[in-house]
Amino acid sequence: xxxxxFLVHKEGDSVGVASDDLKPGEKIKGRVxxxxxxxxxxxxxxxxxxxxxxxxxxxxxxxxxxxxxKTGIATKTIKIGEEVHVHNIKSRxxxxxx
Amino acid sequence: xxxxxxAYKRENGKVGVRNHVLIIPVDDIxxxxxxxVENIIQGTLAIPHHYGRLQFGKDLDLFFKTxxxxxxxxNVAAAIVVGIEPNWTNKIAEGIAQTGKPVEAFYIEKNxxxxxxxxxxxxxxxxxxxxxxxxxxxxxxxxxxxxxxCGESDTTSGLASNRVVGRFVENFLQNNGxxxxxxxxxxxxxxxIIAERFxxxxxxxxxxxxxxxxxxxxxxxxxxxxxxxxTQGNIEGGLSTIEEKALGNIQKIGKAQIDSALxxxxxxxxxxxxxxxxxxxxxEAVTLFAAAGAVIHLFPTGQGNIIGNPVIPVLxxxxxxxxxxxxxxxxxxxxSGLLKLEGSLNDHADNLxxxxxxxxxxKFVMAEMLKHREFVLTKLYPSA
Numbered sequence: 191x192x193x194x195x196f197l198v199h200k201e202g203d204s205v206g207v208a209s210d211d212l213k214p215g216e217k218i219k220g221r222v223x224x225x226x227x228x229x230x231x232x233x234x235x236x237x238x239x240x241x242x243x244x245x246x247x248x249x250x251x252x253x254x255x256x257x258x259x260k261t262g263i264a265t266k267t268i269k270i271g272e273e274v275h276v277h278n279i280k281s282r283x284x285x286x287x288x
Numbered sequence: 289x290x291x292x293x294x295a296y297k298r299e300n301g302k303v304g305v306r307n308h309v310l311i312i313p314v315d316d317i318x319x320x321x322x323x324x325v326e327n328i329i330q331g332t333l334a335i336p337h338h339y340g341r342l343q344f345g346k347d348l349d350l351f352f353k354t355x356x357x358x359x360x361x362x363n364v365a366a367a368i369v370v371g372i373e374p375n376w377t378n379k380i381a382e383g384i385a386q387t388g389k390p391v392e393a394f395y396i397e398k399n400x401x402x403x404x405x406x407x408x409x410x411x412x413x414x415x416x417x418x419x420x421x422x423x424x425x426x427x428x429x430x431x432x433x434x435x436x437x438c439g440e441s442d443t444t445s446g447l448a449s450n451r452v453v454g455r456f457v458e459n460f461l462q463n464n465g466x467x468x469x470x471x472x473x474x475x476x477x478x479x480x481i482i483a484e485r486f487x488x489x490x491x492x493x494x495x496x497x498x499x500x501x502x503x504x505x506x507x508x509x510x511x512x513x514x515x516x517x518x519t520q521g522n523i524e525g526g527l528s529t530i531e532e533k534a535l536g537n538i539q540k541i542g543k544a545q546i547d548s549a550l551x552x553x554x555x556x557x558x559x560x561x562x563x564x565x566x567x568x569x570x571x572e573a574v575t576l577f578a579a580a581g582a583v584i585h586l587f588p589t590g591q592g593n594i595i596g597n598p599v600i601p602v603l604x605x606x607x608x609x610x611x612x613x614x615x616x617x618x619x620x621x622x623x624s625g626l627l628k629l630e631g632s633l634n635d636h637a638d639n640l641x642x643x644x645x646x647x648x649x650x651k652f653v654m655a656e657m658l659k660h661r662e663f664v665l666t667k668l669y670p671s672a
Contacts, residue, residue, distance in 0.1 A: 194628075194629065197447055197627065199446070199447070207443045207444075207447055207526065208526075209447075209627040209628065210627075221629070223447070238526075239444075239608070239609075239610065239627075240442045240443045240444055240525050240526035240590070240608065241443070241526035242443065242526060242528070256532055256535065257446070257532075257535040257536075259477075259478070259481075259531070259535055260477075260531065261477065261528075261529055261531040261532040261535060262528060262529040262531060262532065274528070275523075275526065275528050276523055276528050279528050279529065280528075280529065281477075281528075281529035281530050281531060282477075282529075282531065283476055283477055283529075283530055283531060284476070284506075284512035284513050284517065284530050
């Protein structure tokens with residue numbers, strides 16, 4: 191079995207979740223939870239287990255999709271392989287981060 | 289899978305998995321007497337709290353519902369109620385007595401605390417002998433009510449531990465079990481999914497009314513809940529927004545349909561899956577679930593919330609391998625293997641089923657051994 195370092199809730203999500211601590215420059219594989227779709231991404235940031243990694247280039251103000259649902263909006267452009275967290279996305283519902 | 293447990297069948301037919309003689313203070317100033325009896329008499333358990341004076345209206349109703357519900361919980365064999373004055377004390381004692389279990393009431397005013405402690409202690413001697421003479425019986429696993437609430441969640445909760453609970457819930461409901469869940473604010477961003485799961489239109493409407501009322505309360509305060517929801521611990525664990533947290537949260541009910549929407553502390557009618565309006569604060573929610581009859585609570589945690597409850601075992605499940613290792617004394621089931629795709633969801637859900645059966649049969653969970661007894665009342669508005 192391939193060594194997966196991140197998992198994706200649903201096909202079509204814009205983010206995956208690190209299932210291990212990730213280092214910049216690492217080329218890693220991930221997999222969707224249900225189904226067989228695999229991803230291969232080069233990590234751009236230090237990302238600790240549980241934090242999210244971008245699966246695509248995301249424009250500022252673009253919706254973030256996780257679980258196949260809208261979970262927030264990008265507050266700046268995000269490159270594939272970057273960490274996705276409160277520094278670059280915010281809630282659509284409650285204020286959100288700076 | 290094993291579907292029979294050795295448990296206590298109470299006078300009203302409800303099934304309990306623990307056998308407490310509970311000492312219930314009615315008000316903050318009776319805590320001292322309740323704790324004194326717990327110290328003197330082996331086998332008693334006091335549940336101190338901060339309220340029970342000068343409450344009114346809906347808040348007072350909820351107070352009585354919670355206190356009566358807690359004493360009526362099937363994990364309680366017998367209860368002693370102690371308050372400063374007779375009226376409210378009797379109201380709680382009479383409410384609990386409706387279950388048919390032995391209940392005695394004591395008042396401190398005009399007696400003094402020391403005399404009251406002596407009378408309560410003598411009463412406790414009889415009640416503990418009664419409780420410890422009770423025999424467990426074989427009953428169907430499906431006869432118990434189980435509640436759900438996660439805490440100090442992180443992304444591993446939505447990825448794995450909540451999903452394991454969700455698969456268990458699907459299986460338990462298929463076996464005719466009863467499940468309670470809640471956390472009104474932690475459904476924000478997933479409320480449309482929950483709303484569509486209600487079997488009956490009137491329950492969907494009741495749920496949306498409960499949900500919207502809380503959103504309006506937040507708006508009326510001209511705040512948003514960021515920093516409070518998600519919590520700092522949630523953010524540390526990788527959760528960025530309330531929507532993401534809510535979508536992870538609802539994994540706990542799997543794909544199940546919902547049988548009813550309940551207000552704070554309301555006892556469900558019939559088996560199945562029931563939503564209850566609760567705070568997302570762990571101790572408040574678990575206290576309300578226990579007051580509505582839950583006898584075991586399932587608590588998935590990511591970053592490691594250590595909550596327990598005095599009357600019901602709170603069983604902790606984590607999928608975060610760091611938490612499983614660093615906080616091992618709090619964790620009952622480690623499902624972190626799922627992050628490495630080790631074992632199927634069904635395998636882990638079966639392990640959880642086994643853990644719950646063991647707990648129902650009497651094996652202590654970690655929170656019980658660590659004496660975590662958080663009993664926290666939900667307060668709707670300031671006291672008069």
